[in-house]
Amino acid sequence: MKTLDHKNDMTYDVVCNIINEVVMTRYALNLPNALKRDAERLAKEQGVSLNQFILWSVAEKVGALLQGLDDSNFPNVTYRRGASGALSPVLRGTGIRVQTIVIASENMSPTEIAEDYDLTVAQVQEALNFYKAHRAEIDAYIQAEAALEPKNE
Numbered sequence: 001m002k003t004l005d006h007k008n009d010m011t012y013d014v015v016c017n018i019i020n021e022v023v024m025t026r027y028a029l030n031l032p033n034a035l036k037r038d039a040e041r042l043a044k045e046q047g048v049s050l051n052q053f054i055l056w057s058v059a060e061k062v063g064a065l066l067q068g069l070d071d072s073n074f075p076n077v078t079y080r081r082g083a084s085g086a087l088s089p090v091l092r093g094t095g096i097r098v099q100t101i102v103i104a105s106e107n108m109s110p111t112e113i114a115e116d117y118d119l120t121v122a123q124v125q126e127a128l129n130f131y132k133a134h135r136a137e138i139d140a141y142i143q144a145e146a147a148l149e150p151k152n153e
Contacts, residue, residue: 029054042093057093074130076123088141089130091123098134099141101127 031039043053060078069079069087077098079087089098096117101124104113110124117124131138 060092071130071133073133074126076126077130089134089138091119091127094119094123096127097141098127098130099138099145102131102138103142 039053039057040050043050046053048056060080071077076092077089078092080090080095082088082097090096091098091101094117096119101113101117104116105124105128108116110121110128113119113124114121
């Protein structure tokens with residue numbers, strides 16, 4: 001989803017979090033200490049700088065708000081465009097698709113899923129609750145992906 005900044009006539013793709021401009025704007029940001037520590041830890045886990053992590057986080061949030069897709073009942077679930085170009089609900093900040101959690105839940109408990117995917121049980125439960133609220137959508141994603149898998153014959 002591209003939007004146009006009419007002041008500068010610059011476009012940016014908020015879905016893919018890509019800035020298509022030569023000049024970046026500086027913006028001083030005051031963060032509570034605990035939030036900064038969490039952001040630094042998450043950036044390190046993602047293998048990016050704190051600046052890149054904050055840019056990515058803001059771009060993800062702006063993109064979601066502009067698309068109007070996020071369900072406010074599930075603040076830790078957002079939509080991200082996958083390699084195929086299709087939007088898919090993911091656990092915010094992890095890139096783990098809700099459908100992945102749903103499929104894993106067929107054979108694993110929420111605690112086991114949390115351990116295997118390095119998530120909290122609350123994140124897993126929110127993904128499963130999102131599934132309950134959006135079952136048709138998630139089932140369609142699961143069926144579409146299953147149709148692409150090669151058949152063992």
